[in-house]
Amino acid sequence: MMEESLNSEKLKVEFEDYLKKVFLKNLNLILGLCVVILVYYMYSDWAVRYNMDSVTTRIPVLVICFALMVLHLIYRNRLYPLKNILYLLVYLASQLMMYAKCLIHLHEDALAPSVTGAILVIFLISLDLKKDLKTAIFIYTFPIIVFTLFLFAYGRPSSQEFFVLFDIYPILIVGFLINRIQYRLRFNLFKSNHLLKLEQYKTKALYGETLVMNEELRRKAEEAICIKEEIQEKNEQLNKSNATKDRFLAIIAHDLKNPIGNIWGLSDLLLVDGSIGENEKGECLKAINKSIQYTYELLENLLNWARAQNKAIVFNPLRYSAKELVEKELVVLRQVANKKNIEIVNEISKDFVVKADVNMFETIVRNLVSNAIKYSFSKGVIEISARVTNIGDHEFAKISIRDSGVGMSEDALSNLFSSDKSVSTKGTENETGTGFGLLLCKEFVDIHNGMIGVSSVLNKGSVFELILPY
Numbered sequence: 001m002m003e004e005s006l007n008s009e010k011l012k013v014e015f016e017d018y019l020k021k022v023f024l025k026n027l028n029l030i031l032g033l034c035v036v037i038l039v040y041y042m043y044s045d046w047a048v049r050y051n052m053d054s055v056t057t058r059i060p061v062l063v064i065c066f067a068l069m070v071l072h073l074i075y076r077n078r079l080y081p082l083k084n085i086l087y088l089l090v091y092l093a094s095q096l097m098m099y100a101k102c103l104i105h106l107h108e109d110a111l112a113p114s115v116t117g118a119i120l121v122i123f124l125i126s127l128d129l130k131k132d133l134k135t136a137i138f139i140y141t142f143p144i145i146v147f148t149l150f151l152f153a154y155g156r157p158s159s160q161e162f163f164v165l166f167d168i169y170p171i172l173i174v175g176f177l178i179n180r181i182q183y184r185l186r187f188n189l190f191k192s193n194h195l196l197k198l199e200q201y202k203t204k205a206l207y208g209e210t211l212v213m214n215e216e217l218r219r220k221a222e223e224a225i226c227i228k229e230e231i232q233e234k235n236e237q238l239n240k241s242n243a244t245k246d247r248f249l250a251i252i253a254h255d256l257k258n259p260i261g262n263i264w265g266l267s268d269l270l271l272v273d274g275s276i277g278e279n280e281k282g283e284c285l286k287a288i289n290k291s292i293q294y295t296y297e298l299l300e301n302l303l304n305w306a307r308a309q310n311k312a313i314v315f316n317p318l319r320y321s322a323k324e325l326v327e328k329e330l331v332v333l334r335q336v337a338n339k340k341n342i343e344i345v346n347e348i349s350k351d352f353v354v355k356a357d358v359n360m361f362e363t364i365v366r367n368l369v370s371n372a373i374k375y376s377f378s379k380g381v382i383e384i385s386a387r388v389t390n391i392g393d394h395e396f397a398k399i400s401i402r403d404s405g406v407g408m409s410e411d412a413l414s415n416l417f418s419s420d421k422s423v424s425t426k427g428t429e430n431e432t433g434t435g436f437g438l439l440l441c442k443e444f445v446d447i448h449n450g451m452i453g454v455s456s457v458l459n460k461g462s463v464f465e466l467i468l469p470y
Helices: 002-048 052-074 082-102 111-128 133-155 159-166 168-255 258-270 278-311 322-341 358-374 410-414 436-447
Strands: 319-320 343-346 353-357 380-390 396-403 451-457 461-469
Touching: 002 052, 002 082, 052 082, 082 111, 082 133, 111 159, 111 168, 111 343, 133 168, 168 258, 258 278, 278 436, 319 358, 322 353, 322 358, 322 396, 353 358, 353 396, 353 461, 358 380, 358 396, 358 436, 358 461, 410 461
Parallel strands: 343 380
Antiparallel strands: 319 353, 380 396, 396 461, 451 461
16 A cells, blocks of 8 residues: 555656646747737727726736746746746736726626636636646635625625626636546546556566567577587597497407417417427517517507597698608518519609608508508509699699509498498408508598598509698
């Protein structure tokens, strides 16, 4: 109840402020009309009716209107209390003016028109008055009380004149009621508009909150999608990591077991069997050496792979002569190739330059050429060449390693660089391998932001191509 009362009082204050704005907005227009009407009737009283007393009754109203008009022109939005008092004086003076006219024409034929004028003024005030109840009662009662006192004290109207004047009193009451009804209607309309604005404000606020909530929901949905995609990506990485781990375990369990088992068995044979001749001992030592070499190469590749996966390898690309780097690796590789009567031809020109990390580049070349030797037939030829190729607006070095060996099937090609599907096959002389070297090559090429590809025809050979910065 108290909250409703406070809201009602607040609403009344806002209504009064609204009436104040309306009053100030239309003040000069109303005063201007009043001045024009007063001047017209003053001229009529003076020039037509020759009644100076009537002219005199209009002077106070005219002076107050003119003074208030000048004040409002000078102080447009200021001095509201003073303007309000002067405007109330206009109401009082207008009624007193018409009641004075009735007293002046009390015993004349002009009495009826004067009463009619007073009634008209009352109705105009009823329509224009926008004051609270106490102020309205004062504005209506004070002039009529003064008029009534003067009427019976000095006027002494006849019965017929009194009945003419009596019309003023019920009209005054009706005008007062009309004014109060109009005031109430104005207040209710203001209240309705106020409530409507409140509802509009609430609706707008609710709409704004809804937009904020929708934006928050959209953001959370995007976050959820991002989290879901991140989880999927993590799962894919985890699956890939698990596949790599399984690959490691398979290599360690299978590919290390055989050579170490061979070394163990041959060394036991050398230690236990004293009847073995020198030639047989030599063959055993060669087999042990081959197994150790294979195991070393495998462990070296595994170590490099692990370092690449853990980002532990320092990537330091510089400009090098491709021919010199390749020749450095071919010093050892040609010895292996000679055992199979395979010729390795380095066709790279001396001035061909690549921008690469030297250790990674040598590892890539060593693995690719070793594979070419392994899968080439006796008396075969391995050709290494290089040329510049354009991709988009940039130049790259394309290095090709071509062999005339066993080649690969389409199925083998599709799984060649897959860590979870790649399978090693035996070489032309039953050389064993892990298939791990190609994975390491792919890893190192990716670090260079390059590409590695292969084309092959079964029983006709393969071509591996590296694309690196030129």
